[in-house]
Amino acid sequence: MSLATLDVNQHPYLPASAETLFKAKASKKLSFEEIANHIGRNEVATAAIFYGQAKASPEDIQKLSSLLEIPHELLDEQLSGFPDRGRTVQMPPKEPLIYRLYEIVQNYGYAYKAILNEKFGDGIMSAISFSTKVEKETDKDGNNWAVITLRGKWLPFSRF
């Protein structure tokens, strides 16, 4: 199995922590599943920490530091601030895998809005009070299916 790696040439705007973490991951030959299990977080959240898109708690930093053998002080310094999110993907995404997700929003955006509005009223599904997960299913013909679940708190627009 191949592991996800990071080539900083291709991601010039990621935080310094991304390079530190991905280098150690490659060196330890660990998958995100293994790392996620170790720190007790979801795989997507774990990868998001690596890309600087989610905040690591002090305990996360502790565990990442020990699992990946990164000096704690270095990792703590690089991860102690607040994520500056949104800089990994250029929009529209050029990466085919990510583009497919974008295309789902583009094609079904108003259908989701209509259904959500009728089910919940005037508001939005939060992307902050939010979690997501990725699962793998294999059907009886041996085809693999990726299942992504998005779960967000419903926020009604305030009346004022």
Next chain:
Amino acid sequence: MSLATLDVNQHPYLPASAETLFKAKASKKLSFEEIANHIGRNEVATAAIFYGQAKASPEDIQKLSSLLEIPHELLDEQLSGFPDRGRTVQMPPKEPLIYRLYEIVQNYGYAYKAILNEKFGDGIMSAISFSTKVEKETDKDGNNWAVITLRGKWLPFSRF
């Protein structure tokens, strides 16, 4: 409960069928859930037909025509071609609800890619061999949560 409606002023590039269908829906005061139940399709797919983003089968047209009391010939003519998808949403989306979905792709795009690649190898989750659904959950504190599931076939890149 309010129902989703369409104001064609705001959606000048939708097909003629969109206006026909939404007008009849408003007149019949039907929700997408009711319509979806009637035609035996998922709610999101049903709304996507209304927005011209999914193809209606001859049976769908038959059922929509009878439920919404739209002359069959008119609906058949307006829905018989192939959807010209992607014109409902301007990207980046300005609509707050749709923007949140876009933001999820923007923030977690590379995290999804890393996890999917490690789980499935080099490939993409199809947005064509694909289905999606929306569910509503209420937690013990009475908060509502929207749960969107995306399920797509995994397509490995061909080796050539």
Next chain:
Amino acid sequence: MSLATLDVNQHPYLPASAETLFKAKASKKLSFEEIANHIGRNEVATAAIFYGQAKASPEDIQKLSSLLEIPHELLDEQLSGFPDRGRTVQMPPKEPLIYRLYEIVQNYGYAYKAILNEKFGDGIMSAISFSTKVEKETDKDGNNWAVITLRGKWLPFSRF
């Protein structure tokens, strides 16, 4: 005093309700302050209803209909759906008054983020669980000052 009006030539993507409401407002020579007082909502929210950017409740529709002498059925039909927000302003805004607000975000965006993160932790100020108001102050030299208050619920990023 001049009143805010709407020239639909300049706003082709507004919902039909916008033209209905602004025409009646011009004909009745009412200010947003007067209308807001009548329906018991904030002035900004009231204007947002006129521009199709906020949802009117059935009571709002009732009161607007009677104050502005718009047939209730017409207004109800035009306002009964869910707002399709975000289409009034082209971004970056070309309108000088609106551009100044945009410029504040552009210049102080990261300063706000730093201060909010240090005060509240990792999260965002909601623009949905949100209210805003506009006030006028006159200083001792007779200069007028506009004061805009933005008040949004703090949403911490979920840990998952």
Next chain:
Amino acid sequence: MSLATLDVNQHPYLPASAETLFKAKASKKLSFEEIANHIGRNEVATAAIFYGQAKASPEDIQKLSSLLEIPHELLDEQLSGFPDRGRTVQMPPKEPLIYRLYEIVQNYGYAYKAILNEKFGDGIMSAISFSTKVEKETDKDGNNWAVITLRGKWLPFSRF
């Protein structure tokens, strides 16, 4: 409590002073509140100085230099010019917290314009003769609310 930090990888167009100041802040483990109190300026203005978006007076430079133990000559050289504002945020903002502010302008821009025009006449709220502040409120249910106040001088369009 975590402190706001700066990763220059992610902000390649900030002035050299930004790196100098943020490094010293991290090293001294000072919050913007503490620094603002020390130099006698508002927190947002203080953070804006750090991001190169506001001008520091000679006294500010003096105080920052002594509090943060940065050689005065270095800081003076880096801060003595005039800020070249507007380069921190890419618009539309990808950062979720900053996007929410942008969305407020996008959704309520014309509502603000209508209310301000009716209250003040034809003109703009200055973003230059301007101050802003951030406050934290906690409601009786324990929810936190961020309150941002924008206060700008009203400038009527000259008649000529």
Next chain:
Amino acid sequence: MSLATLDVNQHPYLPASAETLFKAKASKKLSFEEIANHIGRNEVATAAIFYGQAKASPEDIQKLSSLLEIPHELLDEQLSGFPDRGRTVQMPPKEPLIYRLYEIVQNYGYAYKAILNEKFGDGIMSAISFSTKVEKETDKDGNNWAVITLRGKWLPFSRF
């Protein structure tokens, strides 16, 4: 001498007043100089009123109505609101004459900033507390020169 006219095909987002005024101007065969003299305003301001970029006072409306023989009620209704500025020119401008002005900003923008900052300190030249005029000079070789003067109040950034 030719007169400036308006072809609404080419300016679909101008307010209705623009068509009214330009039609009457063409019919009366009046130059902006003549109209400006009649209403006692600067030529540029007068043309700006025609394009919906400046506000006409009740007296201006009165005088325009009588000079151009436009029913006062019609003109008053079309001009009574607040200008929605900035929609005449697409940026970057494609019109060669307007592009030259844009190019001046592009080429000399930072030079102006440096000179203005050194002369006035940290601030901006207002485009609101602002007037402008156009003059024609002919040099001794018979060449014509256009002279545009921009005069704006200096606004220092507030210290807060």
Next chain:
Amino acid sequence: MSLATLDVNQHPYLPASAETLFKAKASKKLSFEEIANHIGRNEVATAAIFYGQAKASPEDIQKLSSLLEIPHELLDEQLSGFPDRGRTVQMPPKEPLIYRLYEIVQNYGYAYKAILNEKFGDGIMSAISFSTKVEKETDKDGNNWAVITLRGKWLPFSRF
């Protein structure tokens, strides 16, 4: 008085001469007014040379070299080519001071065109056979006003 400086982090596409000149200017603590007087050119033109937006003659290079104590050979090499204009400002400008100039073009562009066409016929005001200057006025209330004059040769479109 503060002096205009250059932070090359913020201006990565300026020619090498810009860094050379601004460093020497900062070191010599000279204003553009002083430098302009020394080389006998307008202040705006002088600043434009510093930003690589205007050509320095051999005499200019000589005088700049001696005033700023920059080795003549170095300066000559860096300034001997032809300016590659237009790279200092990103359009639309994010810098508030420069944005105001841009906004003037955006708001008054067609008004200028109408007035210039009626005064001069079909053509443009040259931005090449062109000079500009900045002046400071103080009114009787002590307010400062910036006056920018643009003077360009009128070029009629050729008939062919």
Next chain:
Amino acid sequence: MSLATLDVNQHPYLPASAETLFKAKASKKLSFEEIANHIGRNEVATAAIFYGQAKASPEDIQKLSSLLEIPHELLDEQLSGFPDRGRTVQMPPKEPLIYRLYEIVQNYGYAYKAILNEKFGDGIMSAISFSTKVEKETDKDGNNWAVITLRGKWLPFSRF
């Protein structure tokens, strides 16, 4: 031989004169060469008048009116103003023929600049004091070659 025609569906921002002229041209089955010969102007200039990109003189209008049998008053009214140039082509051009011209600028732009600067000094080739023509050559192998000549006055940058 086919003649160039205009489908206004595809050119919604052209002036009304464009439709008038092209309709008459199609009806009279005249080529631009024939029309140009009749009015004594270059073919490109003639076509530019049809597209609203060049000004017709009173004599041009007279001749066009009589050749194309368009009522003189109508044509005079539609052509009497000043061209609002630049709206025919969207940039980058999607039309393959026009794209090739754009590509020439893109590929050889700096080469032209270098050669022109070395031949003429610091300045530009005017696109206003300018004429152009199109010629057809056939080589000995029977291949056709299009030859476009651009001839513009050299304008040196003013020293100020």
Next chain:
Amino acid sequence: MSLATLDVNQHPYLPASAETLFKAKASKKLSFEEIANHIGRNEVATAAIFYGQAKASPEDIQKLSSLLEIPHELLDEQLSGFPDRGRTVQMPPKEPLIYRLYEIVQNYGYAYKAILNEKFGDGIMSAISFSTKVEKETDKDGNNWAVITLRGKWLPFSRF
């Protein structure tokens, strides 16, 4: 006479050969005319080789190497591949000289298309089977005119 030079700060995406060639040109104080004469190619083509926009033949490399005293092996390595064209100019061009060429395409694009179509039929003028040259003319009043000739093979669209 000044010579065209290259400041790599301003052209970060040019190939390495561009820096090599321009440095040697500056050092040898050679104009493009002199270099073009030496290698027996057109001046524009020669400058295009310098900017990485045209391919040098082995003989061109030999001659450039000897004229400019660049080690043959180095130049051969840097020029032996295939040009990656189109990266020198950002479109729309900000450089005034190059913008004028762009403006000609923008203003006369459809006029050229109409004339070329009527003269040659349905097709394009090739920008590949193409040559161009720059000439200088001085009229009897002493004015200089730049004449650019574009000559491209006519390619009819294939019928299939």
Next chain:
Amino acid sequence: MSLATLDVNQHPYLPASAETLFKAKASKKLSFEEIANHIGRNEVATAAIFYGQAKASPEDIQKLSSLLEIPHELLDEQLSGFPDRGRTVQMPPKEPLIYRLYEIVQNYGYAYKAILNEKFGDGIMSAISFSTKVEKETDKDGNNWAVITLRGKWLPFSRF
């Protein structure tokens, strides 16, 4: 089998002929294969004529007119000019099927260039001296494969 249709709401910039042709095609219930066979042209070229992207010869017009029962005079008038290509697709394409073709260019563009350059030298594959076809293959597992062939003349860059 469904037939491709055209909804002009979704394609506002197509020529008038597109609506004429598609309406007749729908009314006659003809596939492009049938129409292509009738006029003796490739299916893609036939569809391109319908979308205004390819030129119909007089014989094509004759045959289309008789097959589709469109008055010859009308069709001749609508198709007699030269196609104004490139306006059907907005780029990047939002339509999923067309996006996949775009993505192939995006992902394999430089690989194609490298292979073509090594096989043919410095030049391009013409998109004008060009034909294309679509074929359907079914593999032994019953999967369908689309095969698109692009065949263009190789044009070497002229040496000049």
Next chain:
Amino acid sequence: MSLATLDVNQHPYLPASAETLFKAKASKKLSFEEIANHIGRNEVATAAIFYGQAKASPEDIQKLSSLLEIPHELLDEQLSGFPDRGRTVQMPPKEPLIYRLYEIVQNYGYAYKAILNEKFGDGIMSAISFSTKVEKETDKDGNNWAVITLRGKWLPFSRF
């Protein structure tokens, strides 16, 4: 024959492997045809590996390493992750050869869609379950033709 090379100045966002591979290719003077034959893959796929647009299998890496004399460990480390596709070409492409492919999509996109939909139904041609090849043909007149074949699996939209 010239070989395709890579100048990393022009491709700053390629992965590190691209520089490694292209350098070795240049040093070994190998064409993509020779390399493709050696590793048993298609030429386009081989070049795509070099540009970081296709995944190399462990065997590919082994063979590339031995053919190109690149230390296996280095190449394995640089190629072991998953390609981050889409970063080589800026869209719209400025490179003339790649632009022609883009233009084919732009001009024939809807024609392809119509033909594919009528032949296969509602769906897309996959760009993932996909292969492509480049061939050279020479016609009887000695003209060279490039033939590019795109072969993708047909994916029908799921019904849900």
